[in-house]
Amino acid sequence: MRLAYRSSATALATALLVSACATTNASSPPATATDTRAAARDVVSAADGAMAKAAASPAALVSRVDIPYEKFVLANGLTTIVHTDRKAPIVGVTLYFHVGSKNEPRGKTGFAHLYEHLFFGGSANVPDFDVPLDAAGSTSSNGSTSYDRTNYVETVPTGALPLAMFLESDRMGHLLPAVTQDKLDKQRGVVQNEKRQGDNQPYGLFQYALNDGLLPVGHPYRHTTIGSMADLDAASLTDVRAWFTDHYGPNNAVLVLTGDIDAATARPLVEKWFGQIPRGPDVAPVTAGPVTLPAPLYREIADQVPLTYLTRNWTGPGLNDADAPALEVGMDILGGLASSRLDNELVRGQQLAVGVSASAQVEEDMSFLGMAMQVKPGVDRARANAAFDKVLADFLRDGPTEDEVRRSVMSTLSEEIGGLERVGSFDGKGATLAEGQAYSNDPAKYKRDLAAMAVLTPAQIKAAMNKWLSRPVYALDIVPGERTMDGAKLGGWGDEDKTPAPKPDAKQPAPALPPAPKISAPQVAPVGALAFPAIERATLSNGIPVILARRTAVPKLVLTVDFDAGYAADALDTPGTQGLMLSMLDQGTEHLDATQIAEAQERLGASISIDGSLDTSSATLSALTANLSPSVDLLADVVRHPAFAPAEVERVKVQAEAALAQAQSTPAGLARRALGSALYGSHPYAQPSDGLGQTASLAALTPAALKAAHDKWLRPDLARITVVGDVTMDELKPLLERAFGTWQAPATPAPVKPVTAPVAPGQPRIVLIDRPHSPQSVIVAGRVLPLTGRTPDTEALQLANEVLGGGFLSRLNKDLREEKGWSYGVYSRVSQSVGPSAFTLSAPVQSDKTGAAIKAIIADMGAYPTTSAITAEEFQRVTDGAIRQLPNLFETNAQMAGAIRQNDRLGRPEDYYVSLAAKYRGIGEPAVATAASQYLRPKGLVFVVVGDRKIVEPQLKGLGLPIEIQQAPAATGDESE
Structure with a gap:
């Protein structure tokens, strides 16, 4: 993804602890x-x-999960699906290219994901893809890459749909003139920092070791989507241009429009903007099925982690296999439900674990089946392993109960019904239809899967689980200790020791490109009042x-x-x-x-x-x-x-x-x-x-x-x-x-938190927390403002922060990520608490650029808005974008509830969001500049840096700020055997 990257396994490891201690209600009798x-x-x-x-009638629940659609195919092969949902004046635009990391050959790992980034760098007629979308009020404008596909999503006001069609068609048909050596170098740096950011997390190297053990060299799912540093370094301009030409034709794409649109309106738009794009080469199918290990395999790796992490892993069938629904439900019963077998036995029962999970990560051609256990400190690892394996053995022997099956299916159906609220984004109705078409030639594939789940029997689930989980297992454990694996050398094809990545010929220029047609962007129609x-x-x-x-x-x-x-x-x-x-x-x-x-x-x-x-x-x-x-x-x-x-x-x-x-x-x-x-x-x-x-x-x-x-x-x-x-x-x-x-308050007076008390001025300084072997430094900074979340009329400050660091197009992010390539993303915010607000920023950067990054942050903030005033383009983008995106912000019940609750917490009137558009229109550039001058200056900032002291400290000594050294807490994991 463009804005976040964690491997699924790393996310799973993190989620175990988070869910294990997720804050839950407290109640008093x-x-x-x-x-x-x-x-x-x-x-x-x-x-x-x-x-x-x-x-009694599971089909009745399945029938509530319904996404009616119409489909048409252009002469150039572009498949378009349209679903009408008039609940809000917005349209979800979802574009899937059926190309992912599994299509990458040796020496070109990470290319699909790199191109996901390049897609946002502009095209022949669009200098910067995000600028017009932001100004149009788009939300969820993003992209992501998986083994099987690359997708792009944005949700726009209805009046901005022609603009979105122009933008998507220009980068599908005319991207290459904008893919220059300079842009390639910058986005290569961003992706490499994305990789460092993922590798820098606890358990961040798990995915590399998992794929290495489960799959042989050459298997299309073996290398990670992020790829290897060496292959990314070796990517030449000629290489990446050829990758685009070979994979991103309209005949390898699915376009889905969902929301305030119908097929009669959509077809002329799609014909106009996409019809002239020539068909591309047919993409050769990839063979990437499951692999059965010849014998059980065990591996242990050490990392800077707090707890021992035990896992059991297999590959399984792809999403079109008849066993897929049974495996998803079976793994859910084993370790996905809150009342799962692993939870009941290992967390609440014997209390050997602080977190457990099991899941089926189902891809197009195969799946990753895994169960995991984070061992409670002080528990003997041999005992934990034995109990872990016994839960699985008992489940395979006995199978699930009818009640377990019903609970899992009911939970799944309820989640799917909830998912119908969102028309776009990565998990909305557009993505559901696109995946069905791309992977199964059936936009309604989701419905067949749910219907299959609804009639599953315990016997069917038991049979599927035994078929796939009785095969030799890959047991991969992570234990606390000094990290010895180097993420910079991982993620590639797997045989780099024998076949090194090729070196690009820097002297060989890329071939010239034919001129692209000149196309003008359509205007955005006015956005109606927020309903x-x-x-x-x-x-x-x-x-x-x-x-x-x-x-x-x-x-x-x-x-x-x-x-x-x-x-x-x-x-x-x-x-x-x-x-x-x-x-x-x-x-x-x-x-x-x-x-x-x-x-x-x-x-x-x-x-x-x-x-x-x-x-x-x-x-x-x-x-x-x-x-x-x-x-x-x-x-x-x-x-x-x-x-x-x-x-x-x-x-x-x-x-x-x-x-x-x-x-x-x-x-x-x-x-x-x-x-x-x-x-x-x-x-x-x-x-x-x-x-x-x-x-x-x-x-x-x-x-x-x-x-x-x-x-x-x-x-x-x-x-x-x-x-x-x-x-x-x-x-x-x-x-x-x-x-x-009938709940009565106690006789004692309600307590009062002193949150409105003033905050003593802090001492500007740098706090360096030494975390050895960190490939990246995390920089956070902030200062307390003389405001609270209840201070009225702070909208100009929010707009000023949007220019500085609040969005993808902000000055800080454009500088450190897009221009310098030192970071995966830099963001700032102004908190809206009942008590004193704070300005804070976050900037993960490559270790060798830590001092330079702090210097750049101070310089960018110091220049804004004095020597580098807010531009007319910036002002128009953030103001129009804030107004036009309002209908997008309340698509789901949870979003609406969050807005109402925030209004009540901060003492705002009920019509706050209804009147917000008028308030934004009344804010001029001078008010935004004044807010920036008052509240967004670098003076008084406290910086905290978490990184490798021996690399970072020398870089900080010329910045003119006192340096305070702290040591990161030691890992507390227990290594009892």
Whole structure:
């Protein structure tokens, strides 16, 4: 992807710890007995009843997942699919090229992904692809590369669709004149920093070792999508131009238009903009099926990680194989569900692990099947391995139960129904239709897969799991220690020791290109006023305010209970209290244990997530409208009646300590924790924004302290409920009244966090945190502003920050990423908290450019807006873009709920977003320049750098700032055998 890169395996490793300690609700028992206790006792049977009704006709649920479409094919081979969804004046534009890293031959690894980047560098008639899209109000303008395809997405206002068609067609048909040596060199640098950024993470080298063990040299899925440094260095201009010519013709592409569009309107547009592009060469099919190892294989690698990570891995069939749905459900039951076999046995049962997972990563021609376990500190690894393997052996022997199958299918169907909210982006309806067409010649392939899942039997799943997971396994373990693998040498074909990457002939110029036709961009039609749904308000009998925005696009809703608490509340308690207390909410109530809570959600097709921020503690329910009543009862039990059983507290505390160790071993996490403390000193906002507290404070927390914190902070007089989705107030309020309305506040006064207290001025300096062997430095910086999130009329400041560092086209990102190629991305923001706001920026850069990058940041900020004033183009882009993107920002129920909740938290009027366009139009260039001068100057910045001291420190000594040295926390993993 252009804006983020993590290998799936690295993401899985990180997610294990995050999910293992995901903050969850905290609830306090009511002051008086209420009927919610009776409702809670019945919640499991209610979930069973609701599930029984749904399971009686799974086809009925599958029928709700429907994306009607029309398809046509141009004479040049471009396949176009159109889906009409008039809920908002926006159109999702999704373009898939059926070329990915599996198409790359030896010596050209990383080419598909490199071209994904080059696609954004402009074309014959477009100097910069992002500039007109940003000004047009596009959101989700991005691209990504996988083994099988390269895709591009943007969601634009309806009036900007002709512009999007012009832009996409110009880079499909006339890209090469803009692919110059200079652009190739710059984007090569960006991609190499993207690779460094991924390699720099804990477990960041896992994917290389996984592919090396599972697949032989020459297998198309063996090398990683990011490729090797050597191949990227060797890429010549002639090479990359030939790669484009060979793979990016219209006959190898699928264009999908979804949203406020129909086929009758779309076809003339597509014919006009794409019809004249000549057909390209046919792309040769690739043979890339699963591989069976001749014998079990074991490998261990050391890395700077906090915990031992055990995995079991196989390859499996591709997405068109009949076994694929059964394997996806089977792996979900094994380690994907919250109530999975691995969770129940290893995390909650024997308590040998702090995180587990299992999944089927299904690609076009094969799949990666894997299960993983992060071993609890102090647990003997031999014992962990034995228990790990036993869970799998038992599952293969016995197969799943009917209830497990139903829970997995119900959860999957509920997620798919929720996915119908989004027309574009990487996971919306456009991508679903495009993948079906590209991989299976059937845009409705998703429907066949869901129908197959809905009728799966335990016997079918058992047979598929045994067929594929009884083969020889590749056991790959990562253990804490000094990293010895060098990511810079990995990711390529695999035989570079025998066949080195070719060296480009720098003296050989690329052949001349024929001139491209001159084409002018169409104008963007005016964007209509934002249609914000009507807000209904009510109050429960105990005073809890309720806000409802009814939306009926999908039969689901999002319900959030917010409490005026958050991690800043730890200023009145022990650091880490709020986060650990929240983590306990769904780990057992007075009526249900953790497994019963997880199973009830799965039967209902519901999901309860608990989250915290500096200002707020929140419990969010995503539920099917048909199952709303038992889902609300379950949420109320979790929020109001957590048990804080000592054994469960001890278990979750170990998970929190593991999550803290993970945060401290992740460069960006470590930097953010240090910056918050450096900026806010003794203010409540100095609490770590991840909510994990500190090692000593976590260890000191007791069940009694967590229960006291719950009773103190999660109380009805600090609560508000926000609901967005398919329900009326007449239907909703009685359910909330029964579940939450009889909850009485304790007699003690509600606590008050001192978040409005002033912050003592900080000392500008550089804090260097030594993390040896880091191929990249993470730079974060910031200062506290004399503003709060409730300060009115700060929109000019937000626009000023958009110019400086808030978006992809910002000055900081253009300089350090696009011009210098030192970073994968530089971003800045102005926080919108109830208390003092802060300006912060983040800049991961290659290690040898750390000092130069800080110097460039200071120079860029110092020049803006004095010696380098905001340009008319910049002002028009950020202002028009902010106005035109408003309809895109509220596509989903969750997005709408987030906006309403933020309005309430910051004291904004209900019509804030409706009036925002007019407010932006009233802001002139002078106001934006004034805001930049007041708040975005480099004076007073505190920099935190996480990197290799021996490389970085000499670069910092000429910058004129005091340097403070700290040591990164040591890995805490246990290596018991």
